[in-house]
Amino acid sequence: MTREEFLGSLLGVAALPLTACSQPTAPGGVTGQPTAPGDVSGQGEQGPTGPRLIPEPDPNPAAPEIQKTEAEWRALLSEAAYSVLFQGRTEPPGYSPLANEYGAGTYLCAACFLPLFDSTTKYDSATGWPSFWEPIATKRVAYSTDDSLGFPRTEYHCSRCGGHQGHVFTDGPPPTGLRYCNNGLSLDFVPQGQPIPALRN
Numbered sequence: 001m002t003r004e005e006f007l008g009s010l011l012g013v014a015a016l017p018l019t020a021c022s023q024p025t026a027p028g029g030v031t032g033q034p035t036a037p038g039d040v041s042g043q044g045e046q047g048p049t050g051p052r053l054i055p056e057p058d059p060n061p062a063a064p065e066i067q068k069t070e071a072e073w074r075a076l077l078s079e080a081a082y083s084v085l086f087q088g089r090t091e092p093p094g095y096s097p098l099a100n101e102y103g104a105g106t107y108l109c110a111a112c113f114l115p116l117f118d119s120t121t122k123y124d125s126a127t128g129w130p131s132f133w134e135p136i137a138t139k140r141v142a143y144s145t146d147d148s149l150g151f152p153r154t155e156y157h158c159s160r161c162g163g164h165q166g167h168v169f170t171d172g173p174p175p176t177g178l179r180y181c182n183n184g185l186s187l188d189f190v191p192q193g194q195p196i197p198a199l200r201n
């Protein structure tokens, strides 16, 4: 895969379903543009103890540490997982049992097994997608801008393999105010007490 093809797949320029990860329905039934606090552009005023801004997309993203051919990834992943992780698609809401998983444990990138989220940061966003307010470490995920729905959203992906995870919004709970809306197909859950598999190379 060339760099251009890889970046194209990251940005989801291939056909996207209409069920792309979006805002939960507000009490008034209004969906679409994110609302307070903050905005998706990262502009606006936030105090040092207030909600965080969505991290800015990296204008010069580094090549993923793990790079496999399409055939190599397809041999390791289900067709559905491949389409989300490496073609930027979005599973339908309520599709993944991980949306309702609240046991203690660790959520790994389903492609390369990098631990991305801890269960202590998971919460019920009522969207039908697994939702978190913070990754395990800042640099576990990287960001890019996704304009595929006609307005900018911040897409995030595994920083190690580039696998698409989801989109981040500013309507999450304290302490960050962020909502990492993740595809369940992009995650593997390892319950606490069970061994976390070695990173896939």
Ligand SMILES: [Zn+2]
Pocket: 109, 110, 111, 112, 113, 114, 158, 159, 160, 161, 162, 163
């Ligand atoms: Zn990964």
